[in-house]
Amino acid sequence: MSSTTAAAAHDDHHHGPEKGLLRWVKTTNHKDIGTLYLWFSFAMLLVGGAFAMGIRSELLQPGLQLFEPQFYNQLTTMHGLIMVFGAIMPAFVGLANWLIPMMVGAPDMALPRMNNWSFWILPFAGTILLSTFFMEGGAPAFGWTFYAPLSTTFAPDSTDFFIFAIHLLGFSSIMGAINIIATVLNMKAPEMRLMDMPLFVWTWLITSFLLIGAMPVLAGAVTMMLTDRNFGTAFFDAAGGGDPVMFQHIFWFFGHPEVYIMILPAFGIISHIIPTFARKPLFGYSSMVYATASIAFLSYIVWAHHMFLTGMPVAGELYFMYATMLIAVPTGVKVFNWVATMWKGSMTFETPMLWALSFVFLFTIGGFSGLMLGIAPADIQYHDTYFVVAHFHYVLVTGALWGIIAAVFYWLPKWTGKMYNERLAKIHFWLAMISVNVTFFPQHFIGLAGMPRRIPDYALQFADFNLISSIGSFAFGLSFILFTYILVDCIRNGKPAEARPWRSAKGLEWTLAAPVAYHTFDEPPTRAEILAESQHS
């Protein structure tokens, strides 16, 4: 660093954030932007959750009570889109913004102005998407996977707004990914080697490459939809020489990496929390990095396991079955490593650890059902039933979302400089842990018994388990009111937190004061500091 830029950085240090609302509009600070991302995703989580409550209310008992089928389809579609693109993905980008510069000893993200833009696109995209509810013909009602031709020839006019919203969300994600790659590779402390990096940084670096590979494919898919709908092309219309199954290939070429985009950063988070509360270094650091990279690679070559019933040739089905089963190997390695980290540790069970342990347990159950779904002949009976719904909620709710909530409790004292109420947080954990299982576990049974997904009404034989599932979901919904209270209570009334509230936690972020200063790491950490805070020594 030359002396002039050091002086400039030093000058900056005395500037606090701007006053008032404009601070948030104009900010280029990674911590401010991380906060914006996290609150935005939390708001979207509540909106998507409200849709889920609507869905479960209609399914509480057989018959149609609350909604017309068309509106029910709008709810399932928007629930999926909002949760995937509005809640889970932005929450991870928010965590990356907050944590990556602090973890690699950098003063900020590499591209701060682009960082501002990539956040501020989101509220507009979200508003456009949600506004479709108020348009003639209603919101998109073709499921979050929007298969053509239901989403092209047979879709309401509002679909064009949906396409525009997806484009914007894609821009935002790609910019976020570029920023993270640039930050990790160029801004990490000069003394930090790649294999010194904490796992959250590693998993996000790999996730960024998935985003850059996958999001443009999604943009291509929606652009083809747009031209099919408005400009007379026939990419997905057999009458014009196109093929609706091609849409599914393109969608899942994006969609399968996408599901790993939503889980890899959570793997990273769990790899921070378990060593801290087991008071033992992470077991198999390098195999964790290689396993993450293998999962990312495999995620690009398994997409058609979502399409076993589209009429693929048998050779294709065999290949995609084998490739899919292979993913169980690196994923298994991760789970085994976490268990080995706990083994012969000295464990305590503060709230972040409870969420992390619950993640390992429940995500693995989701992994088991994933392995079963990968067996192509059995998938004939599972496909598009509630068994699939149970599977992906186990990996996305008790996987991705659990990772996010664990991260929030783990790093909240660092972000705010205050401690949350441990007793309430534990009550919240058990409420969520029990209710989420009451909600989703019975869905395995109704799926196996033959209830398809995405239906507003069902045969009487499915009534009992749907009732249980709905009751569980209402309790799960209520748990988020408690979660909101715990967060607000922590920010307003929390007791001051120490710089390293978890005594055994390692990582450069814990060397900073709490609450953390607006600008950090004016001077990069030394080799000795990096090694002292390393996860695996």
Add this chain to the structure above:
Amino acid sequence: MKLLFTFTGAIAALISSKSAFAEYTLNMTKGITDISQDIYWLHMMAFWVCVAIGVVVFGAMFYSIVAHRKSKGAKAANFHESTTVEFIWTGIPILILIAMAIPASKTLVDIEVLDKADMTVKVTGIQWKWQYDYPEEGISFVSNLAQSSRDVIKASPEEREAVHNESAYLRSVDNHLVLPVDTTVRFLITSNDVIHNWWVPAFGVKQDANPGFINDAWAKPNEIGTYRGQCAELCGKDHGFMPIVVDVVSKADYAAWVESKQAEKVAELASATKEWTEADLVARGEEVYNANCSGCHQKDGSGIPGVFPAMIGSEVTNGPADYQIGMVLNGLRGMPAFKMLSDTDIASVITYERRSFGNNGSVVQPSDVTSAR
């Protein structure tokens, strides 16, 4: 796990007193074809493999949680690497996966490769009904959700249960698919509009119906009985109301059924040549309308603004009859073609639409439809 199943089942029965006698199922059906039984076997095999792995992994995890806790004075060890262990827990899963892949591949090939079928049925998905064609027998009919189910969708639970037993609500149709037992049937599956999926769990058959393409599947049912399924791919508004009912009957019963269907067809063709009264057309048209059209255009003809046009006061129902006949026969944008209905059915439903809902269009005779085809 079994204990958990039983336990959850018991809670289910307790909570829901109104359907305490419900025959809820916890597991996949074994079905009545060799393939569906192979699939069931694979499913249970994969399940028990997962249970075994779960016992080991969760066993180690919970043992650690109980034994290696700070409150019990556990001191943390410091090991964090072992290439041997990493090799073992990469290698063993690979072996387990190979052991699972072998029977799975065999079943998959059995499902996909069929040398010779005894008969063929063409299945066409249409928003929101199924059309069945027996090309060799010259039989063709449409299968809709039964009116008795449709009538109680918004009724009280008591009314619903009075009409239907456990498996019949939303899983009953007006015209059943009929197949002979112990016969290899090839299904040619396609769609007229969006993607549907024809699923009969008892056959182990679930295959996408793609517009413009034909997929095939096959089944050889081993047991006589009635088997129910439904559409398994989101296909729009009434995706949940598109059931499938298959009667597997003895070969003799099947032959008799084919004969009666063929006789019906002859009578239907004859009826299309005579001159119908308006009242007869309207009466028949109302039935056809409720089964085929009311899903979108609504029973009272009001439609859904912005998606499905209203019948009431429409330019089509009050304008020239030829335009409406063409539209019903060939479809228009989101509106599917209804070619598969008989001339009499089309003439009746158009007359019903033009003379009801306060409309004042002309009467259409079956012969008008015949000449428009």
